[in-house]
Amino acid sequence: MALIISGIGVSRGIAIGNVHLLNRGAPEVFERKLEEHEVDSEIERFVSAVDEAAEQLRGIRDTIPEDAPKDVATFIDSHLLMVKDSMLSKVPIEIIQEEHCNAEWALKQQRDKLEAVFEQMEDDYLSTRLNDVEHVINLIQQILKDQQYTMQMKLQPLKGSIIVADDLTPADTVVMQNQNIAGFITELGGPLSHTAILARSLGIPAVVGIQSARSLLKQEEQLIIEGGSGMVLAGMDENTIKHYRHIQREQKDAQRKLGSLKNISAKTKDGQRISLQANIELSEDISALKKSGADGVGLYRTEFLYIDRETPADEAEQLNAYKKIIRVLKGKPLTIRTLDLGAEKEFDPDFQGPMTQNPALGLRAIRRSLKDTDLFKQQLRAILRASASGPVRILLPMITSHNELTQSLSLLDLAKQELTEEHKEFDADIPVGGMIEVPAAALSANILAKQLDFLSIGTNDLIQYTLAIDRIDDQVNYLYDPLHPSVLKLINLTLQAGRRADIPVAMCGEMAGDPRYTRLLLGLGLQEFSAHPSNLLEIKQIINKSKISDLEKQTKKILSTTVPSKIAPMVDALNQ
Amino acid sequence: MITKELTVANKLGLHARAAAKLVAMASNFASEISIQKGERKVNGKSIMGVMMLAASKNTVVNVNIEGEDEQQAMAEIEKLFTNLFDEEE
Numbered sequence: 063m064a065l066i067i068s069g070i071g072v073s074r075g076i077a078i079g080n081v082h083l084l085n086r087g088a089p090e091v092f093e094r095k096l097e098e099h100e101v102d103s104e105i106e107r108f109v110s111a112v113d114e115a116a117e118q119l120r121g122i123r124d125t126i127p128e129d130a131p132k133d134v135a136t137f138i139d140s141h142l143l144m145v146k147d148s149m150l151s152k153v154p155i156e157i158i159q160e161e162h163c164n165a166e167w168a169l170k171q172q173r174d175k176l177e178a179v180f181e182q183m184e185d186d187y188l189s190t191r192l193n194d195v196e197h198v199i200n201l202i203q204q205i206l207k208d209q210q211y212t213m214q215m216k217l218q219p220l221k222g223s224i225i226v227a228d229d230l231t232p233a234d235t236v237v238m239q240n241q242n243i244a245g246f247i248t249e250l251g252g253p254l255s256h257t258a259i260l261a262r263s264l265g266i267p268a269v270v271g272i273q274s275a276r277s278l279l280k281q282e283e284q285l286i287i288e289g290g291s292g293m294v295l296a297g298m299d300e301n302t303i304k305h306y307r308h309i310q311r312e313q314k315d316a317q318r319k320l321g322s323l324k325n326i327s328a329k330t331k332d333g334q335r336i337s338l339q340a341n342i343e344l345s346e347d348i349s350a351l352k353k354s355g356a357d358g359v360g361l362y363r364t365e366f367l368y369i370d371r372e373t374p375a376d377e378a379e380q381l382n383a384y385k386k387i388i389r390v391l392k393g394k395p396l397t398i399r400t401l402d403l404g405a406e407k408e409f410d411p412d413f414q415g416p417m418t419q420n421p422a423l424g425l426r427a428i429r430r431s432l433k434d435t436d437l438f439k440q441q442l443r444a445i446l447r448a449s450a451s452g453p454v455r456i457l458l459p460m461i462t463s464h465n466e467l468t469q470s471l472s473l474l475d476l477a478k479q480e481l482t483e484e485h486k487e488f489d490a491d492i493p494v495g496g497m498i499e500v501p502a503a504a505l506s507a508n509i510l511a512k513q514l515d516f517l518s519i520g521t522n523d524l525i526q527y528t529l530a531i532d533r534i535d536d537q538v539n540y541l542y543d544p545l546h547p548s549v550l551k552l553i554n555l556t557l558q559a560g561r562r563a564d565i566p567v568a569m570c571g572e573m574a575g576d577p578r579y580t581r582l583l584l585g586l587g588l589q590e591f592s593a594h595p596s597n598l599l600e601i602k603q604i605i606n607k608s609k610i611s612d613l614e615k616q617t618k619k620i621l622s623t624t625v626p627s628k629i630a631p632m633v634d635a636l637n638q
Numbered sequence: 639m640i641t642k643e644l645t646v647a648n649k650l651g652l653h654a655r656a657a658a659k660l661v662a663m664a665s666n667f668a669s670e671i672s673i674q675k676g677e678r679k680v681n682g683k684s685i686m687g688v689m690m691l692a693a694s695k696n697t698v699v700n701v702n703i704e705g706e707d708e709q710q711a712m713a714e715i716e717k718l719f720t721n722l723f724d725e726e727e
Binding site: 136137139140143144147148149150176179180183184185191194195371372 | 651657661692
């Protein structure tokens, strides 16, 4: 009988393989009293277990793939230092000598002592580092229990199997990559855990957060995991397996084909060069950016510099963050969106205000920045200073009125003036753009375009505001429709305004990254798409097979269609 | 002997990876290096010691160094603190 379990998909792709249950928690430890003459050999046994643990960690360190995040090596280095630390390598020896107990018991006592210290720590992040200490202690315990124990898991051929474990250490993940495992499932962990990040960078399909995975799944049982959606399938019939093998093959073929597009530029069959830019946020996106062959970054979200941290980044830290991306881009432009905080994403209690019923309509994005001009100017200064190192553009979120634009531009002038006085370098002609994500802005795009160097359509908010639909409200989200005639009209108006003012118009919402809409947008005249790096190659593939002149007539027809339900089939027809 | 007050300024404090960098750096020098937070004083060459200081962001620690290469050691350690332990944000 088929069993479907769902967890958190953290690394895309389909894996089909047999379960290999990994039980590598702490082995149970018992106390044994030693005779006087046994003490020395027990100490020797402990010392060689510690040496073996260090040896194994060093071995794994040497096999870390070059493109793995730098953190992985540092992580394993820190485990290595712990193994050799006197608190783990010497103190248990003293305990063996004093108490005449076995090595396992001595190590356990030291572990309990360390645990008590960590538990008293007030800082949550630091106190959870006990996990690292435990990974190391467990490794020594495993070796004490079984001299043949090895992290390399060489004894079992793991090739093609799906590892099911409570949690995995970074070292485990590296080992698995070398053994060509098909995928893994863990009980703990989330999308940002170290192991999840590593799985993505190594391209191993993975699902985490399936709480009782090890009791639900049986050793050697055949499984299918769908790492994108987080679905795990067990006990399926032959046909299902065949079906998934087919999808797996197709995905691999498509991936290979897309990969070959990386170094080709996006150009329609009638010769129009299209700029494909990336939306990025966290440093993890940088490796995806490198693989995407993007023409630049069309949207760099900066909220991470302000929220989910103790204090907002200061000017120097921001500057560093921006320069890091500029280095990766090697001369391609970086578009930095200024702070887009809102009532629901806020770090400063002074701005949290009354819990408004309608955060989307509240004090957010540019409105908030203009209320806290010190903070805003600090960001503008950091962006300006970054522009001395490479091409940078400023993107202002949620512009609604001409007034907001004028205020922002004069603040920018002030920042420039300050930097000039301080003899700090910046690009005096830094391009400034505005997000078009409010219907009011789209309707007066021609006026905004006069003061701006470029426009960027943020479709997610534009659709939400135009149709008055909160996408996270389950009762109405079915009404969210990128193809609603009013949405298309506003997009068209914005594109026209850009052409009249002779400034570029980009699109950086989800619509730009959805291959279903690529041809429609080309037909409307969009020449700059900005999407998550992982979508860019697929979009490029469509662009390079399209001819704008063939699309224009049909898109005109779509624009004049007033019945929403007729539009979707017309858009799909463009893709035939 | 030289002593200096340094502030832990990186986001996550002296956690495993930052502690590892500090200890690896300290171990390059012959001098005795200790790090003190309040009453607790630990060996700057022991990762467990440094982690157990539980020095979170904005903690001020006293770094004491004694030995032939103390100047150079202090300069390098200070650099590590100012560079936020080269942490990726």
